[in-house]
Amino acid sequence: MEHKKLASFPKDFLWGSASAAYQVEGAWQEDGKGVSVWDEFVRIPGKTFKATNGDMAVDHYHRYKEDIALMKEQGLKTYRFSVAWTRIFPNGRGEVNQKGLEFYHDLIDELIKNDIEPMLTLYHWDLPQALQDEYGGWESRKIIDDFTNYATTLFEAFRGKVHYWVSLNEQNVFTSLGYMLAAHPPGVQDPKRMYAVNHIAFLANATVINKFHEMNMPGKIGPSFAYTPNYSIDSNPKNVLAAEDAEDLMANYWMDVYMWGKYPIAARNYLLEQGWAPEIEEGDQELLESAKPDFLGINYYQTATNMFNPLDGVGMGKMNTTGKKGTSEESGIPGMYKKVDNPFVNRTNWDWEIDPEGLRIGLRRITSRYRIPVMITENGLGEYDKLTENNEIHDEYRIEYLSNHVHAIREAISDGATVLGYCTWSYTDLLSWLNGYQKRYGFVYVDQDENQDGSLARYKKDSYYWYQKVIQENGENS
Ligand code: BGP
Numbered sequence: 182m183e184h185k186k187l188a189s190f191p192k193d194f195l196w197g198s199a200s201a202a203y204q205v206e207g208a209w210q211e212d213g214k215g216v217s218v219w220d221e222f223v224r225i226p227g228k229t230f231k232a233t234n235g236d237m238a239v240d241h242y243h244r245y246k247e248d249i250a251l252m253k254e255q256g257l258k259t260y261r262f263s264v265a266w267t268r269i270f271p272n273g274r275g276e277v278n279q280k281g282l283e284f285y286h287d288l289i290d291e292l293i294k295n296d297i298e299p300m301l302t303l304y305h306w307d308l309p310q311a312l313q314d315e316y317g318g319w320e321s322r323k324i325i326d327d328f329t330n331y332a333t334t335l336f337e338a339f340r341g342k343v344h345y346w347v348s349l350n351e352q353n354v355f356t357s358l359g360y361m362l363a364a365h366p367p368g369v370q371d372p373k374r375m376y377a378v379n380h381i382a383f384l385a386n387a388t389v390i391n392k393f394h395e396m397n398m399p400g401k402i403g404p405s406f407a408y409t410p411n412y413s414i415d416s417n418p419k420n421v422l423a424a425e426d427a428e429d430l431m432a433n434y435w436m437d438v439y440m441w442g443k444y445p446i447a448a449r450n451y452l453l454e455q456g457w458a459p460e461i462e463e464g465d466q467e468l469l470e471s472a473k474p475d476f477l478g479i480n481y482y483q484t485a486t487n488m489f490n491p492l493d494g495v496g497m498g499k500m501n502t503t504g505k506k507g508t509s510e511e512s513g514i515p516g517m518y519k520k521v522d523n524p525f526v527n528r529t530n531w532d533w534e535i536d537p538e539g540l541r542i543g544l545r546r547i548t549s550r551y552r553i554p555v556m557i558t559e560n561g562l563g564e565y566d567k568l569t570e571n572n573e574i575h576d577e578y579r580i581e582y583l584s585n586h587v588h589a590i591r592e593a594i595s596d597g598a599t600v601l602g603y604c605t606w607s608y609t610d611l612l613s614w615l616n617g618y619q620k621r622y623g624f625v626y627v628d629q630d631e632n633q634d635g636s637l638a639r640y641k642k643d644s645y646y647w648y649q650k651v652i653q654e655n656g657e658n659s
Contacts, residue, residue, distance in 0.1 A: 195602025215271025
């Protein structure tokens with residue numbers, strides 16, 4: 182539909198950018214903060230690129246005013262950030278750590294003062310270590326009460342100030358990497374436990390969304406899902422079915438539960454067959470079906486192209502965390518599908534496929550299947566950036582990536598999707614969980630590296646000015 186007349190972005194479209202506490206804040210032991218599972222995990226040798234950690238990150242905890250001033254100058258309408266649970270409840274529950282809460286009060290007030298809508302993520306992976314030690318974190322139903330109590334504390338504290346809330350960030354990623362690939366805490370490789378954890382996370386998510394609505398909170402809440410739309414490599418029916426399987430098991434498995442409270446049938450049967458299906462207790466089904474997110478948050482980076490994978494085919498392969506192009510291993514589920522290179526798209530140095538059209542396709546699938554407004558909570562390009570002698574960063578590759586994605590959103594809106602806003606990943610450069618500091622995403626360059634001996638000075642990249650203009654024009658020339 183190339184000839185189609187493009188709709189304009191809605192007047193109140195939320196042009197934004199995002200971050201997460203562990204990746205930007207630093208100050209890991211300040212003002213009474215407790216220890217999170219990430220604070221511990223990064224100290225295990227071999228887990229992160231060059232043993233990087235977020236002890237200091239990009240020092241946003243001390244420099245948030247400077248960062249917000251840059252946002253204001255750029256014209257940002259919203260800033261998505263996450264709260265570190267361990268700053269509010271150092272041990273996961275109990276007495277509120279007032280100093281921790283104060284930090285977020287200050288951050289939120291500063292945003293509001295600068296006409297930037299705060300978008301708050303309740304959980305972006307930094308679980309209190311105390312809860313992991315006490316009952317295995319997400320493996321116990323006890324977490325439902327603790328998470329709800331933590332969320333309720335924030336609802337009460339920021340009622341009327343924060344209007345956009347993200348419940349869980351990328352449940353599919355933190356559970357898969359934590360319990361299938363052992364690449365995130367708690368470093369487990371066990372599909373049965375992975376699906377059990379997911380069921381509990383779904384219940385926690387539903388409980389918190391219901392709580393938000395019961396409290397008549399002004400504003401909207403929804404989960405953020407890392408959506409990688411699946412394609413088939415060709416029209417061989419075997420490969421088409423493989424792509425359907427991948428979409429069911431890797432995407433619908435989460436989105437259907439968020440939106441409908443129901444597991445997709447073929448995926449659930451597959452898990453039952455394997456002996457990996459989670460136990461559904463009395464009352465679970467009702468709870469899942471009762472929770473109605475106000476929007477679906479989507480983190481979009483790429484698509485996946487699939488072909489049939491025989492029973493003796495490849496299993497889970499290692500990701501490329503070094504930035505050496507072409508080093509990711511083949512990956513798939515024997516008897517179902519494996520991921521193959523899409524010959525029609527380019528890849529980043531970390532082997533992520535660059536596919537703006539895939540975002541339009543994804544938005545259309547979501548729109549048809551769920552008829553729900555979408556908030557794009559992340560999208561961006563992780564690349565090496567070079568600081569010139571004049572402290573400039575000519576990241577035309579990032580401008581190209583982002584502008585093509587903005588265009589794809591506009592096309593999806595023209596197709597009929599309701600999109601509330603667009604948050605790029607990320608605002609400043611920050612710590613990539615497994616890839617250190619060299620994989621940069623920001624509009625704002627931060628002088629920080631794997632040895633943590635940078636000056637932490639901030640410099641505006643070319644993409645900063647590009648986005649400033651997009652916001653001014655409300656995307657009219659995109
Ligand atoms: C998402 C996470 C972000 C961020 C981003 C980029 O999955 O929600 O926290 O890290 O991906 O990923 P990476 O840092 O691995 O390049």
